[in-house]
Amino acid sequence: MNLSGAVEPAISLEDVHIGFEEGDVLRGVSFEVYPRETLILLGETGTGKTLTLKMAAGLLKPAAGRVRVLGEPISEMPEKEILDVRRKIGFVFQEGALFDSMTVAENVAYRLQEDHLPDEVIEPRVREALRFVELEDAIDRLPSELSGGMRRRVSIARALIDRPPIVLYDSPTAGLDPVTSQTIITLILSLRDLYGVTSLLATHRLQDGFALANFRFNPEVGRVVPLAANPGEERSENGGGTRFLVYREGKVYFEGDQHQILKSGDPYLNRFLI
Ligand SMILES: Nc1ncnc2c1ncn2[C@@H]1O[C@H](COP(=O)(O)OP(=O)(O)OP(=O)(O)O)[C@@H](O)[C@H]1O
Ligand SMILES: [Mg+2]
Incomplete structure (x- = not known):
């Protein structure tokens, strides 16, 4: 909480711009992710999802605007100070990004x-x-000896080793079959609900977001259960709900919950339903 008593966002982007020689990718993006919340970042390929996550991890600086993480202006800090903030962030990179020559x-x-x-x-x-x-059985194997889904799981284990309060997931189910994708989503759910992790997850798949919005890990029964089975547990906006944000042409095109997406009938949003 800050002095005014309001909950401070875990991550915030304020009017962020970033681009390359070919042109601007993000042209004034602002959003917040609150503690324990799950924000699903949707966008077609090349819309700047990975760039956004890298800025949130302090791996990249915006051309303009500000990125704050846990109250720290990470986009304006020297590298040495960024390292302290980055310890509080787990990053599950697109494609896993494991070191090939190292064991699991x-x-x-x-x-x-x-x-x-x-x-x-x-x-x-x-x-x-x-x-x-x-x-655990794969502990001594090399990444090349694992399936795509297993590599993704190692990447999650690596991200959670420091028990970070924030985890950034870059397209964690891309290229995986539906069953394996479900396993990954279940892990993300469990991490969120067992450890109260704030999650920012980039994906092309709206159904990943729906799964995160509608299920929770119940430690009493040791498995994932539908949220609807626990009435009264609907989480408030600032206390662990799931929100969706859609990028389009460098801007935030949509921000809202799953019901708003489904009700919108917007043809652009519907593209992500498949
Ligand atoms: N280092 C770089 N140099 C030049 N252009 C870059 C660089 N990094 C990213 N880009 C460009 O910025 C745009 C956004 O890239 P980004 O990787 O964030 O997209 P994305 O939304 O994650 O896409 P995908 O869904 O395919 O992962 C792309 O057009 C990409 O080519
Ligand atoms: Mg990407």
């Missing part, structure tokens, strides 16, 4: 090794993270 364990341990933590601390943490994504 080494990939997952990477961040902890950077911090020079002793092996006896690292090992159980790595096992715990891999157990969470149900890949």
Whole structure:
């Protein structure tokens, strides 16, 4: 909370612009993600979703505008200070982005090794993270020996190893079959509901967002259950709901909840329904 008593966003973009020689990609984008909320960022290929996530992680600076993360103006900070903020952000890169020459364990341990933590601390943490994504058996394998879905799961384990309050997911189900996609979404749900993670998820698939909006992980029964089965648990806008944001031609074209998308009848939004 800030001095006025309002909840501060976990992530905010204020009038962000970014572009390259070929032209502007984002031309004045503003939005917020509140603590424990899930924001689904939809947009066709090349609309700037990955750029947005990279700016939120401080890996890239906007040409104009400001990005704040956990109250820190990450877009204006020197690299050394950004590192402290980045520790609080897990990043599941598009295509997983694992180090090919490292084992699964080494990939997952990477961040902890950077911090020079002793092996006896690292090992159980790595096992715990891999157990969470149900890949403990693959601990000594190389990424090349895994399926696409398994690689994505290793990438999630790597992102959660530091128990970050924010996780950015870049197209986590792209290129996966429906069953494997469901497994990934279930993991994202569990991470969110067990650890109260704030999630910003870029995707082409509206159904990923619907799954996140309509299901929750129930620790009492140890599995994902429909939200409707728990009346009264509908989360408020600032307390863990799921919102959708659609990019189009460098701007925010739509922002709202799933009901608003479904009711809109907007042909552009309908493209994401398939
Ligand atoms: N380093 C770069 N140099 C030049 N152009 C870039 C660079 N990085 C991104 N772009 C361009 O910026 C635009 C947005 O890229 P971005 O990767 O954010 O798209 P995206 O929405 O994530 O697309 P996809 O759904 O295919 O992942 C694209 O046209 C891309 O070619
Ligand atoms: Mg992308």
